[in-house]
Amino acid sequence: MAYLELKNVSMTYGRGANATEVLSNINLTIEEGEFVAIVGFTGSGKTTLVNLINGLLKPTSGEVLFKGEPVVDTSHERGVIFQNYSLLPWLTVGQNVHMAVKEAFPKASKKEINARVEEYVAMVNLSPAINKRPKELSGGMRQRVSVARALAMNPEMIIMDEPLGALDALTRGNLQDEILKIWSKDKRTALLITNDVDEGIYMADRIIPLKPGPNATLGPEFNINIERPRDKTELNDNLEYKKTRNAIIEYLMGIGEERKSASKKVYELPELTPKSFVA
Amino acid sequence: MKQSVTVVQDEKGNFGTMVKDFAIKLIPAMPKWNGKTLVRKVLIPLASIILFVGLWHVGAKALYNIEADYKIQKALTDQGQEAADQMAACIASGDVSCQPNTLPSPAQVWTSFNTLIADHKAISADKAEFKAKTAALNATREAEGKAPIVYTGRPSFVDQIFTSLKTVFAGFLLALIIAVPVGVIIGLSTTLRNSFNWLIQIFKPVSPVVWLLLVFMIVKTMTKDSDSDSAFIISFISVGLCAMWATLVNTAMGVATVDKDYINVAKVLKLGPIQKVFKVILPSSLPLIFTGLRITLSVAWMVLIAIELLAQSPGLGSFVWEEFQNGAIDSNSKIIVAMFVIGIIGFLLDRIMLTIQNMVSFNKNATA
Ligand SMILES: Nc1ncnc2c1ncn2[C@@H]1O[C@H](COP(=O)(O)OP(=O)(O)O)[C@@H](O)[C@H]1O
Ligand SMILES: [Mg+2]
Numbered sequence: 001m002a003y004l005e006l007k008n009v010s011m012t013y014g015r016g017a018n019a020t021e022v023l024s025n026i027n028l029t030i031e032e033g034e035f036v037a038i039v040g041f042t043g044s045g046k047t048t049l050v051n052l053i054n055g056l057l058k059p060t061s062g063e064v065l066f067k068g069e070p071v072v073d074t075s076h077e078r079g080v081i082f083q084n085y086s087l088l089p090w091l092t093v094g095q096n097v098h099m100a101v102k103e104a105f106p107k108a109s110k111k112e113i114n115a116r117v118e119e120y121v122a123m124v125n126l127s128p129a130i131n132k133r134p135k136e137l138s139g140g141m142r143q144r145v146s147v148a149r150a151l152a153m154n155p156e157m158i159i160m161d162e163p164l165g166a167l168d169a170l171t172r173g174n175l176q177d178e179i180l181k182i183w184s185k186d187k188r189t190a191l192l193i194t195n196d197v198d199e200g201i202y203m204a205d206r207i208i209p210l211k212p213g214p215n216a217t218l219g220p221e222f223n224i225n226i227e228r229p230r231d232k233t234e235l236n237d238n239l240e241y242k243k244t245r246n247a248i249i250e251y252l253m254g255i256g257e258e259r260k261s262a263s264k265k266v267y268e269l270p271e272l273t274p275k276s277f278v279a
Numbered sequence: 280m281k282q283s284v285t286v287v288q289d290e291k292g293n294f295g296t297m298v299k300d301f302a303i304k305l306i307p308a309m310p311k312w313n314g315k316t317l318v319r320k321v322l323i324p325l326a327s328i329i330l331f332v333g334l335w336h337v338g339a340k341a342l343y344n345i346e347a348d349y350k351i352q353k354a355l356t357d358q359g360q361e362a363a364d365q366m367a368a369c370i371a372s373g374d375v376s377c378q379p380n381t382l383p384s385p386a387q388v389w390t391s392f393n394t395l396i397a398d399h400k401a402i403s404a405d406k407a408e409f410k411a412k413t414a415a416l417n418a419t420r421e422a423e424g425k426a427p428i429v430y431t432g433r434p435s436f437v438d439q440i441f442t443s444l445k446t447v448f449a450g451f452l453l454a455l456i457i458a459v460p461v462g463v464i465i466g467l468s469t470t471l472r473n474s475f476n477w478l479i480q481i482f483k484p485v486s487p488v489v490w491l492l493l494v495f496m497i498v499k500t501m502t503k504d505s506d507s508d509s510a511f512i513i514s515f516i517s518v519g520l521c522a523m524w525a526t527l528v529n530t531a532m533g534v535a536t537v538d539k540d541y542i543n544v545a546k547v548l549k550l551g552p553i554q555k556v557f558k559v560i561l562p563s564s565l566p567l568i569f570t571g572l573r574i575t576l577s578v579a580w581m582v583l584i585a586i587e588l589l590a591q592s593p594g595l596g597s598f599v600w601e602e603f604q605n606g607a608i609d610s611n612s613k614i615i616v617a618m619f620v621i622g623i624i625g626f627l628l629d630r631i632m633l634t635i636q637n638m639v640s641f642n643k644n645a646t647a
Contacts, residue, residue, distance in 0.1 A: 054547065133641065153548075
């Protein structure tokens, strides 16, 4: 039995004339302990896919199975790192994490909860900022709070929706390593959504492209057979890396071209003579 | 050199600093003083005040002259030349009996202001004396289980201000207690919102006068056999009902339009319904709720004067009305004093609410 399984999942937003099928016939299997990355263009339906898996949305047709059971609601077993951090702005860093820990461990004592909050805030190197509010933090720091909040709930599976998309290259690299460290520590299952192929190759066991929507479906999967821990600088000379990277990029470029040619409509321009404002 | 800092951390100290913080926020930050800001922040406002007072003075003078000419003319046509001359002399002498009754000049208003303050001091002294005199008697009366003797003299202008403030705060609290919970409940449910919308839309524009009459009908019957202060009850309830709509609408809107991201967080953390309301929905709508409360307070203050005037309940409104009916020589200028006091208090109340509003809004600062 697969750990997470999507069977013929389709998702349509809106009704009647306004209906658009964003995802069509998605089939995906993730095994326990795997790190899977999904790459895709903006607007192709990645967030929609994530929300189907974490239980915020229900598919129009098809099934999402988590450990063999259909996903009907959100669950503490699946932790989510949202694309736009989604921190509560009126709470401090510590309070944001505290709220999550308290929900995930309802039987824990106050002391245990506080200790756990401090531990996870320290893990993302934010101890000095524990009493700050989100608006006082940089984008990278906010995203780290969001990571701490998701991980402090000790989920079996981590679902990350473009977690590093808005960050600068340096912060991005650091956080990639931090996430990998946490993932490898007790081999949780991870699903990473990204728009950066290199990030996918560096972090995942498997990369699956999402063809652009409407009617987005998953493309062929690419296995990354590179030993862990991976080293960024060495990766550039790794033959396997180069091969996979080129294959994925070629594939994405291919569907990009397809999309362009598919929308090659001829627009008739109205005949207008520009009015001159110069006397 | 070493500097030592002692931090007082007792409860009183904390409260003290809180009050200080609040006061600092209340007064806009002092700008750096240079020639330009001096002109902009001091000279120009000062000039505008002088211009205002000047125009007022000239206008009042013109009205005075029109009124005086009319009086003389009237004396001439009614009683002949002699009476007209007498009237002109009387007006010129400044005698109280024949002064033209019109818009008072700034100087007259200033005099009335000082009269009112002096009057307040006299009444306060009188009250203190009364208290001292009756202290012993009241102690024995209390021991015997009788009600103490209270001062029943005329309230001073300052007393009226405090009565009005008391009424407005009672009304404001009533509005808050009704509008916020109802707003939250309506905001949470689209069905409720749609079904109550007509009610809100109909009651929102109803005039204070009508509210007063409505409340009067109900309270009059309900307080029939109790000796409570029904004028106060009627006026504060009317004020509350008039003013609560802005808070109701804003609260419902704030609750209904909570950012979807926050709702998703609540779902992913699996907060229960009560937790969701108190930990996510309410905090995120606080800025809008306070915007509503700010409007409510300013509406409450505005309608209060009219309601007091109609309900004959003590306060600035009835002060204005009594002075108007009184028709004494300085009544008009006393009314103008009351007008300025009403305006300034309204402005201060709004400032306080703005400051609180800025303290609770977590991203943007509201502006005046
Ligand atoms: N709640 C919604 N209602 C209607 N359309 C939506 C909704 N959410 C997303 N969409 C549409 O679905 C498509 C995919 O969106 P999304 O899943 O957010 O893409 P991505 O995360 O890949 O950028 C977009 O065209 C978007 O406009
Ligand atoms: Mg997205």
